[in-house]
Amino acid sequence: MGEILTPDICIIGAGSGGLSVAAIAAAFGVSVVLIEKGKMGGDCLNYGCVPSKALIASAKSADVIRHSGRYGIHAPEPVVDFQKVHDYVHSVIGAIAPNDSVERFTSMGVHVIEGAAKFVNSRVVEVNGTRIRARRFVVATGSSAAVPPIKGLQDVPFLTNENIFERTEAPDHLIIIGGGPIGMEMAQAHRRLGAQVTVVEAFTALAHDDPELTEIVIDKLRQDGIVIREKVKIARVEKAGSGIAVVLEAGDDEEVITGSHLLVAAGRKPNVEGLGLKDARIRYDRAIKVSKSLRTSNRRVYAIGDVAGSLQFTHMANYHAGLVIRAILFRLPIKENRHIIPWATYTDPELAHVGLAEEQARKKHRGIKVLRWPYAENDRAQTEGKTSGLIKVVVSKRGKILGASIVGYQAGEMINMWSLAISQKMKIGAISGYIAPYPTVSEISKRAAITHLSGAARNKWVQRIIHFLRRFN
Known part of the structure; x- marks a missing residue:
C-alpha cells in the first residue's frame, strides 16, 4: 500500500x-x-x-x-x-x-x-x-x-485540434469535416495563410447560431475562396496517392473531393x-x-x-x-x-451570442420585440472599413433583455455588455441610457437599444402628454 x-x-x-x-x-x-x-x-x-x-x-x-x-x-x-x-x-x-x-x-x-x-x-x-x-x-x-464513424477514416492519416498546430508547412488543400466553430475558424485561417480549403458539413454550418447572422459569415468565407458543402453525406474516406479523397454520396452516383490533408472537426x-x-x-x-x-x-x-x-x-x-x-x-x-452563458466564433466577421435567439424567444414569450442596428450605420465601422454585420437584441413586452446576437467586427468584445445585462436581469432602458464614447463600434449596441423608444414615440398617450405640456410652454 x-x-x-x-x-x-x-x-x-x-x-x-x-x-x-x-x-x-x-x-x-x-x-x-x-x-x-x-x-x-x-x-x-x-x-x-x-x-x-x-x-x-x-x-x-x-x-x-x-x-x-x-x-x-x-x-x-x-x-x-x-x-x-x-x-x-x-x-x-x-x-x-x-x-x-x-x-x-x-x-x-x-x-x-x-x-x-x-x-x-x-x-x-x-x-x-x-x-x-x-x-x-x-x-x-x-x-x-470526436472521430465520426466514417468508413475508411481510421485507415488514413487525419488531423484534429490536438495535432494541427504542430504543422510547420501549410497544407496545399485542406479538407475539413465539420462546419462548426472550430471547423470554420480553421478554414478561414488556413485559407488566409495560403491553403485551398473545402469544408464538408452533414447539416448546416454554424447551426447553433442565428441563421440570419451566420449567413453573413458563410458569405464572407466563400468570398475568401473557401468551398463550403452543406447537407452532404460522406460515403467513405480513402487514400488518393499522397493525399486524401473524401467521397460524397450524390444520389445514385458519387462525388470525390481530393485534398492533401484532412482535418476532423466534427464535435467533441x-x-x-x-x-x-x-x-x-x-x-x-x-x-x-x-x-x-x-x-x-x-x-x-x-x-x-x-x-x-x-x-x-x-x-x-x-x-x-x-x-x-x-x-x-x-x-x-x-x-x-x-441562459447567461455567452459564446463567440472568431471568424472574420466574428459571431457572438448570449441568451435567447429570436426563434427561441418567440416560442417562449409573447409580444417580443427584435431591435436591430447595422454596422454600416456606425461611424467607427466606416472608418475601419468593417461595415458588414449587424446586432439583434430580443426584448420582452416590458423591455427585459432576453438575448443578443452580433455578427461583425469585434462582436466577441461587444457581447460582454449584453452578457452582463442578461446576468443582472436588466431592462433595455439601462443600455439606451448609458453614454458611449464616440466614435466606437460599441455605439451599435446603444443605437439598437434606442430603437426600443421608437414605439413610445408613436404611442398616442405619450403624444397627448407632450401636446398637453406644450400648451404650457
Missing part, C-alpha cells in the same frame, strides 16, 4: 475548470490535491483556444496586407513562412504556460500529481500508487476530438474513459450525469466543464468552478444557469 493523502478537495484534471477550483480553494487555505495526466492547462492552452486564436492572428495579419490597397497602402502579396507561424503560435502558448504550471500551483500550496487518476471505490482515487481519500472530489477532465467527446466511474458509483453515458448543482450520483463527487456534458467553452468550465467552490467551501446552494 502506497501513501494515503487526505485533502479537503481532490481535483482530477488541470484544465481551465480544474485550475480555477484549485487556485480559489488554495487561496482560502484549503488543502487541495490536483491530478493531471497530460499537459497543465489542458486542451484550451495546448490544443484549443490559445493556439487557434494565435493562428487566426497570423492569418489576419496576412489578410490585412493582402487588402491594404483599399486604405491607400500598396504592398505585394504576403509571403507566408509557415514555420514561423508555427513558432509564433507556440511562443504564445509558452508565454501563458507559466500561469498554469506545476511550479505556480505548487507555490500556491496545491499538491500537484502528474499521472492518470482512477477511482478505486466511491471514496478513494488512486494515482501512481498513491491513494487520495478526500472530503470532496471534482472531475474536470474536459473533452477531446467527454473524457470519461479510465476514470473508474463505475467503481465510484458515478452514473455516466457519453458524459458524466450531473444535477443542476453539478453533483454526480456519488454525492462526494462534482463534475464540471465538458466532461459534465455542458456547453463546451472554457468560460463555462470557469463558471462551473465558481459554483462548486461556493458549494464545497461555503455550503451554499448552487444551480447552473446556461
